[in-house]
Amino acid sequence: MRIVLLLLFSMFICSCDETQRDAVVFGLDNMPNNLDPRHATDAVSYRINRLIYSSIVDFDESARFVPGIASWQLLSPTQYRFTINGEHIFHNGDRLTSEDIKATYDSVLDEKQKSPHRSSVALIDEIKVIDSNTVDFILKYADPFFPGYLIIGILPKQLIDNNFDFTANPVGSGAFRYSGWGGVESLTLERIKDGQKFDFIRVVAPEVRAMKLIRGEIDILQNGLMPELVRYLRKQDNVKVEDFSGTDFAYIGFNMQDETLSNLKIRQAIAYSIDRDAILKYLFGGEEKKATAFFPADHWLGNHELIPYEYSPQKAQKILAGLGYSKQNPLLLSYKTSTNSFRLRVAAILQQQMKESWINIDIQSYDWGTFYGDIKKGNFQMYSLKWVGIKSPDIFEYVFHSKSVPRDESSKEKGNNGANRGRYNNPEVDRLIEKAKHESGLEESIAIYRKIEQLVFEDLPYVPLWYEGNFFATSNRISGYYLSPGGNFDGLINVQRKE
Numbered sequence: 231m232r233i234v235l236l237l238l239f240s241m242f243i244c245s246c247d248e249t250q251r252d253a254v255v256f257g258l259d260n261m262p263n264n265l266d267p268r269h270a271t272d273a274v275s276y277r278i279n280r281l282i283y284s285s286i287v288d289f290d291e292s293a294r295f296v297p298g299i300a301s302w303q304l305l306s307p308t309q310y311r312f313t314i315n316g317e318h319i320f321h322n323g324d325r326l327t328s329e330d331i332k333a334t335y336d337s338v339l340d341e342k343q344k345s346p347h348r349s350s351v352a353l354i355d356e357i358k359v360i361d362s363n364t365v366d367f368i369l370k371y372a373d374p375f376f377p378g379y380l381i382i383g384i385l386p387k388q389l390i391d392n393n394f395d396f397t398a399n400p401v402g403s404g405a406f407r408y409s410g411w412g413g414v415e416s417l418t419l420e421r422i423k424d425g426q427k428f429d430f431i432r433v434v435a436p437e438v439r440a441m442k443l444i445r446g447e448i449d450i451l452q453n454g455l456m457p458e459l460v461r462y463l464r465k466q467d468n469v470k471v472e473d474f475s476g477t478d479f480a481y482i483g484f485n486m487q488d489e490t491l492s493n494l495k496i497r498q499a500i501a502y503s504i505d506r507d508a509i510l511k512y513l514f515g516g517e518e519k520k521a522t523a524f525f526p527a528d529h530w531l532g533n534h535e536l537i538p539y540e541y542s543p544q545k546a547q548k549i550l551a552g553l554g555y556s557k558q559n560p561l562l563l564s565y566k567t568s569t570n571s572f573r574l575r576v577a578a579i580l581q582q583q584m585k586e587s588w589i590n591i592d593i594q595s596y597d598w599g600t601f602y603g604d605i606k607k608g609n610f611q612m613y614s615l616k617w618v619g620i621k622s623p624d625i626f627e628y629v630f631h632s633k634s635v636p637r638d639e640s641s642k643e644k645g646n647n648g649a650n651r652g653r654y655n656n657p658e659v660d661r662l663i664e665k666a667k668h669e670s671g672l673e674e675s676i677a678i679y680r681k682i683e684q685l686v687f688e689d690l691p692y693v694p695l696w697y698e699g700n701f702f703a704t705s706n707r708i709s710g711y712y713l714s715p716g717g718n719f720d721g722l723i724n725v726q727r728k729e
Contacts, residue, residue: 283383283402473701
């Protein structure tokens with residue numbers, strides 16, 4: 231802690247660039263990778279895109295799907311009619327109509343577009359425009375969860391038809407319009423209702439982000455700080471900190487095609503080698519809960535019968551001894567992570583814990599772009615990430631179906647641009663995913679998804695770690711910001727900044 235305070239003090243006396251004083255400044259550790267909602271997959275892109283674009287379906291605080299800009303009625307088990315509620319205007323002045331809804335989802339379904347979200351809406355057989363406010367989705371088969379898949383931001387048909395570059399110049403109908411990129415380190419949005427500007431700036435070092443908040447150069451921070459920095463911010467008179475328990479699923483992922491890690495016993499030994507209780511107590515402050523699957527046990531899709539792996543170096547050693555490993559001949563593995571200082575600290579703790587179980591890991595850290603690119607390509611043995619904002623069961627197909635391997639144009643490997651980054655392949659899981667999609671009864675589908683959770687937990691393509699909470703810190707000039715359970719930036723819609 232003394233070192234952190236010294237770093238903070240040294241940064242306090244340094245000179246730093248002043249930001250626009252009329253803008254609310256939001257500090258990020260990573261900038262969004264893609265401002266086209268048809269192609270965005272990272273958490274920051276998703277959260278920024280929610281501000282720029284409107285979707286026809288949204289989720290409530292209980293993670294159940296509710297009308298967004300449109301309500302729906304079920305005409306038959308395979309036909310949904312959506313009606314736009316009220317008038318919605320794109321930021322270029324055009325009115326949002328059912329033609330735009332159809333064009334958006336047609337483009338997601340178009341194989342040439344290579345949208346990573348295509349698999350989640352592949353059950354759509356046809357989209358029919360009834361009138362300017364009404365559109366029908368006809369499905370290949372019944373799926374009671376279908377409305378929850380329609381959360382992609384709606385884009386203008388005219389611009390889609392002209393192959394407009396939405397990442398460079400996004401045009402949506404949300405509460406914020408795109409104002410401009412400031413190189414690769416900043417993005418400016420303008421709130422429609424009052425013209426208030428918001429600068430999203432990238433500050434890699436968490437200590438610097440915290441200090442900029444204290445100095446008034448940043449107005450809002452959300453997540454991405456080490457616990458001791460959060461505690462330090464709580465003591466500042468000009469800073470307000472609030473936190474909430476969360477559902478962000480942190481995990482260790484494995485390359486299931488790797489000669490070593492394809493062995494289930496190896497993965498089990500790794501699971502036994504991690505002392506989650508100690509990490510949660512001393513690193514997170516004891517607020518987070520151990521994870522078993524994407525959805526916590528108390529979620530309506532959760533499986534309360536799953537029991538987290540216990541910490542047992544003895545069990546890990548016994549497994550590895552049977553495979554020819556020992557303290558003198560440990561298992562050697564590589565572990566990839568980002569350069570984020572908190573993630574590096576977690577990696578160092580895992581490295582130390584695993585060493586007691588005869589597992590030596592080589593930590594390889596890269597900038598976010600390189601790290602994330604390697605993960606999508608399958609260029610790793612082990613890595614750690616977290617899934618954020620998971621609300622619907624289509625995540626199982628997106629992540630665990632054998633056909634959902636990310637598409638890599640530089641290789642001959644087949645894929646549909648899903649997120650099965652570890653190349654997991656279990657025919658029974660595939661079968662159950664397909665069965666759940668065709669099950670018309672809600673309770674029956676939920677039972678199948680819980681069975682999928684059980685099989686995945688037993689197969690260990692991921693080692694579930696914990697559910698990370700969310701927090702935000704603001705300067706005293708900021709009022710009205712709130713944090714949703716999924717960690718979205720929606721609180722910016724009503725936030726105010728006093729001079």
